[in-house]
Amino acid sequence: MTAERCFHCNEPIPGGFNFTLSFDNQQRQFCCAGCQAIADTIISSGLSDYYRFRTEPASRYALPKELADTLAEYDAPDVLADVSVQQGDLTEISLSVTGISCAACAWLIEKQLRQLNTVHQVTVNSATQRCHLIWQADKTPLSVILSKLAAIGYQASPFVADNEEQAFKTELNRFLKRLAVSGIMTMQVMMLAVALYFGDYTGIEASHQGYLRWISLVLTLPVVLYAALPFVQSAWRGIKARQLNMDVPVSLAVYYTFFASAYATVFRTGEVYFESVCMFTFLLQLGKFFEYRARSRARDATSNLLKIMPVAATLLQDNQPQAVSAKRLRAGDVILVKPGETIAADGIIISGNSSADESMLTGEYAAVEKQCGDKVLAGSTNHDGLLQVKVSQPLAASHLGQIIALQQRTLSQKPAVLQKTDQLARYFVERLLVIAVATFALWYFWLDADRAFWITLSVLVATCPCALSLAAPTAVTCALASLNRRGILIKHSTVLDVLPQLTHLVFDKTGTLTEGRFSVAEVKINGSEYSRSDVLNLIANIEQFSEHPIARAFKPYLTVPLPLTETEISVGAGIQTNYNNMLVKIGSSAFCKLSTSSDAMVFLTINEVCIAEIWLQDAVRPEVPSLIARLRTAGYKLVMLTGDNSAQAQQLQQQLQFDLMHKGCTPEQKVMEIEHLVRDGHKVLMLGDGINDNPAFHAAHVSVTLETGSDLSKNQADVLLLQPSIGLLEHLLAESSHAQNVIKQNLYWSAGYNLLIIPLAVAGFVSPYIAVLGMSFSSLLVVSNSLRLLKK
Amino acid sequence: MSVIYVLIPIAILFVIIGLAVFFWAVRSKQFEDLDKEGFSILFDDNKPQSRSASSDDEQQPPKQ
Numbered sequence: 001m002t003a004e005r006c007f008h009c010n011e012p013i014p015g016g017f018n019f020t021l022s023f024d025n026q027q028r029q030f031c032c033a034g035c036q037a038i039a040d041t042i043i044s045s046g047l048s049d050y051y052r053f054r055t056e057p058a059s060r061y062a063l064p065k066e067l068a069d070t071l072a073e074y075d076a077p078d079v080l081a082d083v084s085v086q087q088g089d090l091t092e093i094s095l096s097v098t099g100i101s102c103a104a105c106a107w108l109i110e111k112q113l114r115q116l117n118t119v120h121q122v123t124v125n126s127a128t129q130r131c132h133l134i135w136q137a138d139k140t141p142l143s144v145i146l147s148k149l150a151a152i153g154y155q156a157s158p159f160v161a162d163n164e165e166q167a168f169k170t171e172l173n174r175f176l177k178r179l180a181v182s183g184i185m186t187m188q189v190m191m192l193a194v195a196l197y198f199g200d201y202t203g204i205e206a207s208h209q210g211y212l213r214w215i216s217l218v219l220t221l222p223v224v225l226y227a228a229l230p231f232v233q234s235a236w237r238g239i240k241a242r243q244l245n246m247d248v249p250v251s252l253a254v255y256y257t258f259f260a261s262a263y264a265t266v267f268r269t270g271e272v273y274f275e276s277v278c279m280f281t282f283l284l285q286l287g288k289f290f291e292y293r294a295r296s297r298a299r300d301a302t303s304n305l306l307k308i309m310p311v312a313a314t315l316l317q318d319n320q321p322q323a324v325s326a327k328r329l330r331a332g333d334v335i336l337v338k339p340g341e342t343i344a345a346d347g348i349i350i351s352g353n354s355s356a357d358e359s360m361l362t363g364e365y366a367a368v369e370k371q372c373g374d375k376v377l378a379g380s381t382n383h384d385g386l387l388q389v390k391v392s393q394p395l396a397a398s399h400l401g402q403i404i405a406l407q408q409r410t411l412s413q414k415p416a417v418l419q420k421t422d423q424l425a426r427y428f429v430e431r432l433l434v435i436a437v438a439t440f441a442l443w444y445f446w447l448d449a450d451r452a453f454w455i456t457l458s459v460l461v462a463t464c465p466c467a468l469s470l471a472a473p474t475a476v477t478c479a480l481a482s483l484n485r486r487g488i489l490i491k492h493s494t495v496l497d498v499l500p501q502l503t504h505l506v507f508d509k510t511g512t513l514t515e516g517r518f519s520v521a522e523v524k525i526n527g528s529e530y531s532r533s534d535v536l537n538l539i540a541n542i543e544q545f546s547e548h549p550i551a552r553a554f555k556p557y558l559t560v561p562l563p564l565t566e567t568e569i570s571v572g573a574g575i576q577t578n579y580n581n582m583l584v585k586i587g588s589s590a591f592c593k594l595s596t597s598s599d600a601m602v603f604l605t606i607n608e609v610c611i612a613e614i615w616l617q618d619a620v621r622p623e624v625p626s627l628i629a630r631l632r633t634a635g636y637k638l639v640m641l642t643g644d645n646s647a648q649a650q651q652l653q654q655q656l657q658f659d660l661m662h663k664g665c666t667p668e669q670k671v672m673e674i675e676h677l678v679r680d681g682h683k684v685l686m687l688g689d690g691i692n693d694n695p696a697f698h699a700a701h702v703s704v705t706l707e708t709g710s711d712l713s714k715n716q717a718d719v720l721l722l723q724p725s726i727g728l729l730e731h732l733l734a735e736s737s738h739a740q741n742v743i744k745q746n747l748y749w750s751a752g753y754n755l756l757i758i759p760l761a762v763a764g765f766v767s768p769y770i771a772v773l774g775m776s777f778s779s780l781l782v783v784s785n786s787l788r789l790l791k792k
Numbered sequence: 793m794s795v796i797y798v799l800i801p802i803a804i805l806f807v808i809i810g811l812a813v814f815f816w817a818v819r820s821k822q823f824e825d826l827d828k829e830g831f832s833i834l835f836d837d838n839k840p841q842s843r844s845a846s847s848d849d850e851q852q853p854p855k856q
Contacts, residue, residue: 123821125824127824173819177815180818188803208796
């Protein structure tokens with residue numbers, strides 16, 4: 001066998017591991033005990049078809065160890081009531097499932113859950129990675145279901161779809177139905193049109209011609225009365241608001257052509273254009289449908305990321321821990337916060353000490369030491385100590401709640417983006433109407449009253465804004481799809497309109513420009529007994545025991561496992577252990593009992609002798625300096641707004657030379673700074689990752705966040721970069737200006753075509769056949785030009 | 793050619809039936825996940841017990 005890969009997840013198998021399982025009479029290798037256990041469960045439950053038919057490997061086993069504890073929190077009745085809907089004695093819930101990689105996963109999950117006889121209905125959607133479940137919650141607790149999923153390698157969490165998403169879904173279904181009606185009818189009417197065309201050349205009995213026209217009329221009725229309705233509604237809304245939009249000429253063309261053809265059918269005169277009506281409606285619907293679907297996909301993907309915020313808390317009642325919903329905590333309650341948990345409410349520590357990560361709320365990257373009597377904030381993460389917290393205010397009034405309220409308020413103040421095509425449409429429609437009326441008057445009163453109606457029709461058909469109205473949507477859809485493939489999700493298509501006009505780029509610091517976590521900056525070794533790699537390997541071995549963020553900085557330096565005994569953690573100070581009968585300590589200078597003036601953050605002593613001093617820092621992302629330089633050459637003004645007040649902000653400013661820098665910003669100040677820029681007429685992009693950036697997201701024209709950002713940011717931002725790197729920003733800017741160019745070309749072409757054909761049509765030289773051909777040709781050209789965006 | 797007076801209405805009838813089926817399919821959510829349904833035919837042939845397990849959900853389109 002060549003390079004060994006895990007049978008379950010297809011990751012390479014690290015050397016020295018030997019996990020095997022027999023399947024289909026063959027020994028299969030696994031990369032870890034987790035993958036092996038999952039495969040064992042799948043095969044022994046008779047679900048091995050999964051391995052035979054899947055098209056993608058599964059995701060690697062990555063479930064937290066304390067899963068069972070956290071799952072149990074969902075069983076508390078009031079927590080469950082928050083995330084599910086009761087239907088008689090059945091409970092209905094939506095789960096967002098991580099790890100679904102192909103359709104076979106959906107099947108696997110459905111089968112696994114159907115084995116429980118309390119499960120009434122289960123449907124998995126592999127496209128949106130959701131699971132919809134109806135079951136008897138009183139007989140099987142939710143935690144049992146979730147751990148059943150965990151056993152086959154999927155991590156599921158309750159999820160509440162918001163109203164907006166529901167609306168998206170119904171709208172998408174409506175689109176599908178309209179597409180079907182206009183598509184199928186177009187085929188029928190086209191077929192009849194071919195017969196009519198042939199009849200015109202070879203001769204056709206008048207009764208047959210009349211019959212075919214009547215049938216076409218009947219078949220077109222559902223298209224104009226049902227499929228084309230959205231255009232009329234939108235046009236009507238536009239007219240009511242005294243703003244002509246693109247849908248006005250579209251509905252005008254559709255209905256004028258339809259009524260003219262109906263008139264021709266009833267009075268047996270002139271020409272019929274039913275097939276143009278149908279095809280036009282179908283093509284426009286198709287364009288809109290794809291654009292809508294691309295956006296709703298992006299939305300689904302990001303709202304999956306929004307896990308419900310601190311769901312459960314452990315309430316201490318008469319010294320008995322009890323799981324409750326965080327929303328129902330009241331001031332004065334005492335909650336227990338375990339290491340690694342999210343703190344559920346603002347409060348004061350009444351026992352225990354620890355450190356907390358508040359970077360998502362304040363932008364400060366260093367962990368904050370928390371002693372008895374200190375304040376803690378809802379939404380921050382508790383690191384290494386067990387805490388008892390007395391709740392000082394309910395969740396809605398907490399610091400986190402206030403940021404969310406501020407964000408809701410700024411949402412309505414989002415700077416308006418005028419859509420270019422709408423502007424153009426207004427200009428175009430006004431003139432088109434004037435020309436049509438003038439043509440009619442000209443022919444009716446002065447030239448030839450009999451031909452007036454038909455010439456006006458050919459003006460309208462020839463100038464039918466099909467190409468013009470397809471120009472933007474097709475280009476936007478192709479650009480969205482191409483960006484999507486690169487790992488850039490865009491939720492509002494208007495974003496593409498603004499991006500090329502940007503003047504200011506605003507960056508958050510912690511977690512955006514920097515990694516948002518510690519890494520080793522400098523190591524100073526005392527003496528020559530140990531080398532740098534020996535020291536780092538030893539520390540990495542010891543830090544494996546700790547959950548502290550400092551410990552994670554040493555993880556990449558672990559090379560050789562060492563035997564350690566009697567390891568002991570002192571919360572907030574350091575770790576000591578026994579290695580080869582030597583007493584090893586790592587931690588602060590006080591913990592290592594050193595009297596030193598060094599400002600290093602971590603010290604290592606062996607038998608009370610200081611061996612190494614280590615400086616840690618929140619490192620700048622490797623791609624940032626060159627990216628910033630390139631953006632500056634491209635002519636953008638660069639701004640940094642950070643909540644961090646430390647010297648690191650100043651240091652970064654010196655290194656990267658921003659045009660404007662503010663440190664120690666509260667979320668309100670960030671909003672004010674950006675609003676200031678917007679008021680001065682600049683177009684602003686905000687790039688951030690924390691909850692404290694969210695209000696500013698809505699103040700800016702475009703907001704971008706990273707995969708590593710907080711769940712809430714990912715849900716709120718207009719654009720999500722699906723890589724832990726901001727290098728994609730450049731690609732986003734390039735692609736959007738490319739898309740803008742294609743839109744411009746499309747608009748120039750279709751406007752140019754119209755300018756050419758209008759005088760000819762007004763003069764009565766354009767026969768209706770030529771008008772239809774010209775219209776179809778220009779639409780095709782526009783669509784194929786847009787498709788160029790998909791390549792590369 | 794007078795046969796078209798009969799044949800075209802019949803064709804229209806078929807179109808209406810086709811549309812009705814499509815509308816039903818959209819309403820019963822068969823278009824929400826296009827990948828999964830294609831796969832469902834591969835699975836299950838050898839396991840009759842799962843058939844009965846899923847036959848009790850009435851609103852669901854047939855999956856097996």
